Amino acid sequence: AQTVTQSQPEMSVQEAETVTLSCTYDTSESDYYLFWYKQPPSRQMILVIRQEAYKQQNATENRFSVNFQKAAKSFSLKISDSQLGDAAMYFCAYRSAGNQFYFGTGTSLTVIP
Amino acid sequence: DAGITQSPRHKVTETGTPVTLRCHQTENHRYMYWYRQDPGHGLRLIHYSYGVKDTDKGEVSDGYSVSRSKTEDFLLTLESATSSQTSVYFCAIRGTSGGGFYEQYFGPGTRLTVT
Numbered sequence: 001a002q003t004v005t006q007s008q009p010e011m012s013v014q015e016a017e018t019v020t021l022s023c024t025y026d027t028s029e030s031d032y033y034l035f036w037y038k039q040p041p042s043r044q045m046i047l048v049i050r051q052e053a054y055k056q057q058n059a060t061e062n063r064f065s066v067n068f069q070k071a072a073k074s075f076s077l078k079i080s081d082s083q084l085g086d087a088a089m090y091f092c093a094y095r096s097a098g099n100q101f102y103f104g105t106g107t108s109l110t111v112i113p
Numbered sequence: 114d115a116g117i118t119q120s121p122r123h124k125v126t127e128t129g130t131p132v133t134l135r136c137h138q139t140e141n142h143r144y145m146y147w148y149r150q151d152p153g154h155g156l157r158l159i160h161y162s163y164g165v166k167d168t169d170k171g172e173v174s175d176g177y178s179v180s181r182s183k184t185e186d187f188l189l190t191l192e193s194a195t196s197s198q199t200s201v202y203f204c205a206i207r208g209t210s211g212g213g214f215y216e217q218y219f220g221p222g223t224r225l226t227v228t
Contacts (some may be wrong), residue, residue, distance in 0.1 A: 045219035
């Protein structure tokens with residue numbers, strides 16, 4: 001089974017600054033998809049951004065962007081101009097060719113006013 | 114919002130009692146999933162369904178069963194609840210936005226406490 005590792009259990013960032021959350025994964029597949037989900041205190045899981053493994057270009061969604069390094073099996077999330085509403089748990093996820101999802105253990109992000 | 118509801122949203126039950134959690138979706142999605150979320154483990158797949166009466170096991174299926182008698186409902190049953198099943202349970206559907214992503218969209222979760 002694939003494994004997804006988020007090595008930073010907690011991170012903090014000053015409001016308006018930039019923060020990067022790390023994610024690495026282990027796979028032997030060449031075709032797969034990667035995702036970042038946000039879970040605010042409401043507990044709702046919200047899709048933030050997604051990336052196809054065979055696309056070199058890094059995905060961007062407004063203030064959120066990824067740094068996808070396929071050879072290194074790394075998929076980090078960058079949040080620019082951090083806002084108080086960005087405070088949440090962030091989960092990295094891998095979808096295999098067999099359509100199974102594997103989630104990391106999460107990074108808790110605190111935004112400091 | 115993918116039109117997913119879960120019921121109940123909170124439940125406290127005693128060890129040894131049966132518990133059924135319901136997931137309901139309104140958009141005719143074929144694939145539905147049950148996950149549990151525990152600190153230090155992220156989300157782990159319990160069971161999933163790829164159609165009416167078609168289900169399969171996930172990573173942590175022991176102690177759980179599922180049923181899907183109609184497209185819109187996916188039930189998760191704990192036959193005899195144990196304290197180790199205290200968790201937050203999420204239902205999810207497979208998205209159909211195209212591009213091969215098949216991203217998952219989640220319900221609001223059910224917090225289950227087994228005493």
